[in-house]
Amino acid sequence: MKIALVGYGKMGKIIDEIAQNRGHEVVARLKETPTKESLNNADVVIEFSNPEAAFENIKVCLENNIPVICGTTGWLDKKPEIEKITLDNNSAFLYGSNFSLGVNLFFALNENLAKLMNNVNEYSCQLEEIHHIHKLDAPSGTAISIAEGIIENSKYEAWKLDETKDNELGIFAIRENEVPGTHSVFYRSEVDEIEIKHTAFNRNGFALGAVIASEWIVDKKGIFSMKDVLGL
Incomplete structure (x- = not known):
C-alpha cells in the first residue's frame, strides 16, 4: 500500500x-x-x-x-x-x-468483567492510568474507552477525573517519567480486590x-x- x-x-x-x-x-x-x-x-x-x-x-x-x-x-x-x-x-x-492488539483484547475483557460484577453490590470500581509526562490529555483516550466499556455494562452513569460521588466512575491519571502506558481496573470490597491490568513496554x-x-x-x-x- x-x-x-x-x-x-x-x-x-x-x-x-x-x-x-x-x-x-x-x-x-x-x-x-x-x-x-x-x-x-x-x-x-x-x-x-x-x-x-x-x-x-x-x-x-x-x-x-x-x-x-x-x-x-x-x-x-x-x-x-x-x-x-x-x-x-x-x-x-x-x-x-x-x-495495541493487547489493549483491544483488554477492552473486551473489561466489558465482560463489568457484566459479571454488575450484580455484586459489595464491590466498587476505579480506574488508574499512568503515562509519560509529555502526554497532553488526561485522562487518556484509552482510559476513557475503558470507562465507557464499564459504564455500558454496569450501574455507573458517568466517569470523572479523581474523586467521585454517587454513580460516578473514578479515573486517576498519573504522569510519570517515560511510561508508555499502564491501565488498571480495580474492583474493591471490604475483604478483597480484583484487578485487571495492561502494561505497555514500548510504543x-x-x-x-x-x-x-x-x-x-x-x-x-x-x-x-x-x-x-x-x-x-
Missing part, C-alpha cells in the same frame, strides 16, 4: 519503520495540515498528530476520499462531525484510542496495530473500530 503519515512525531516514526518492514511504501510524512497534493495519491492515511490539528487533518483526507486511521485523542467532541463527513464522501474512518504495539488497521480498511466504506479489525 501507499501510506501517508499525518503527524510525524515519535509515533509517526515508529509507524514509518513498521509499515516499511511490512512491505508498504510511505509516500508522505507530514507535520502540517495535508493537501490533496501533499498526500501523494496515498491509499490510506494514518493520523497521529495533536488534539488541535486532528479534526482538520482528518477532514481534508476524507474529502479527498482517502481512508483515515486516527490515533489522536483529546478531540472527540468533533467525532460525530467527522463521521458525517465520512459518510457524505463515501469514505472510511477508523478511530482508536489505542491500537511498538500501538504502531503495529495502526498499520494492521490500515491494511484492513482498504476498499472498505464506513465507520469502524479496532473491534471490527479483530473480529471482537
Whole structure:
C-alpha cells in the first residue's frame, strides 16, 4: 500500500519503520495540515498528530476520499462531525484510542468483567492510568474507552477525573517519567480486590496495530473500530 503519515512525531516514526518492514511504501510524512497534493495519491492515511490539528487533518483526507486511521485523542467532541463527513464522501474512518492488539483484547475483557460484577453490590470500581509526562490529555483516550466499556455494562452513569460521588466512575491519571502506558481496573470490597491490568513496554504495539488497521480498511466504506479489525 501507499501510506501517508499525518503527524510525524515519535509515533509517526515508529509507524514509518513498521509499515516499511511490512512491505508498504510511505509516500508522505507530514507535520502540517495535508493537501490533496501533499498526500501523494496515498491509499490510506494514518493520523497521529495533536488534539488541535486532528479534526482538520482528518477532514481534508476524507474529502479527498482517502481512508483515515486516527490515533489522536483529546478531540472527540468533533467525532460525530467527522463521521458525517465520512459518510457524505463515501469514505472510511477508523478511530482508536489505542491500537495495541493487547489493549483491544483488554477492552473486551473489561466489558465482560463489568457484566459479571454488575450484580455484586459489595464491590466498587476505579480506574488508574499512568503515562509519560509529555502526554497532553488526561485522562487518556484509552482510559476513557475503558470507562465507557464499564459504564455500558454496569450501574455507573458517568466517569470523572479523581474523586467521585454517587454513580460516578473514578479515573486517576498519573504522569510519570517515560511510561508508555499502564491501565488498571480495580474492583474493591471490604475483604478483597480484583484487578485487571495492561502494561505497555514500548510504543511498538500501538504502531503495529495502526498499520494492521490500515491494511484492513482498504476498499472498505464506513465507520469502524479496532473491534471490527479483530473480529471482537
